[in-house]
Amino acid sequence: MDWCIMRDFILTLSLWNVCTCTDFAGDSVNEADDGKAGVINFSTPSLSDEEAHSLHMPAGLKCDGCLVVAYQLASGFSKAERGRSKRLTESEIFDVTDNVCGRNGFDQYGVKELKGKKHLSGPGMPANESPGIMQGGGKWPTRLQAMCSNYIGELGEEEVYDAYREDNTLVKTLCYDKGMFGLCSDQKEKDEL
Structure with a gap:
């Protein structure tokens, strides 16, 4: 079983006793009258044609994609600098960017639907901590990987580093x-609306 799904499942079970009602889109938590039992229902995200088939990051997930790339690059640099x-x-620097932008660096990411909105989920992303x-x-x-390569190609490896x-301005820069x-x-404005 995929580690992310297993971890989300365990997190869901541990939160089950705390939750009485949750506003997941298409998902539900129903607690029994005695407060000791209940049912949790989750559904897979429903993807549009663009989200399912496009070779490029869908428009609504590009900000999340950028944040994933920035997180992975910062993690790679941090690990290389350790000690x-x-x-x-x-x-x-070239080794770090080559390793991060390689396909294996992003295998643990995917899409998760929370409160009716799709988000990328995986290490470093807020959606990773939410059950679903x-x-x-x-x-x-x-x-x-394509987004990562585009950023490196546009800015250059040393400029990204x-x-x-x-002062860890990588997220701001990218x-x-x-x-x-x-x-x-404009993400902050959209989230506040």
Whole structure:
């Protein structure tokens, strides 16, 4: 069984005793009158044609995709720097970006529907902590790999590393700037509406 699904299942069971009512889209929690038993129902995310078949990241998930890429790059740099006080060498920076942008770096991500909205779920993402069914595999790792490669191609490996080193501004640089680097710029406004 996929570790993410198993972990979500265990998390769901542990939260079951705490929940009395939850507002999951298409999902439900029904507690028995005695408060000791109940039923939890989850459904897989319903994907549009674009979400299911496009080779590119769907428009509604591009901000999440950017955040995933930034998280994975920051994690890769952090791991490579562990136990060092000096800057990584050029070849080490290239190794990190090559490893992160490789397909295996994104295999643990997929889409999860929460409160009627689809989100990417996996390490470093808020949706990863919410109970629900994640639909992973398929085109999701390839889409994230393409986004990662595009960012590296546009900025350059060392510039991405510099953004990481500058007070951890990597997320701001990749996701909250302008143009292709502003996929999350209006996200806060949309979430508040």
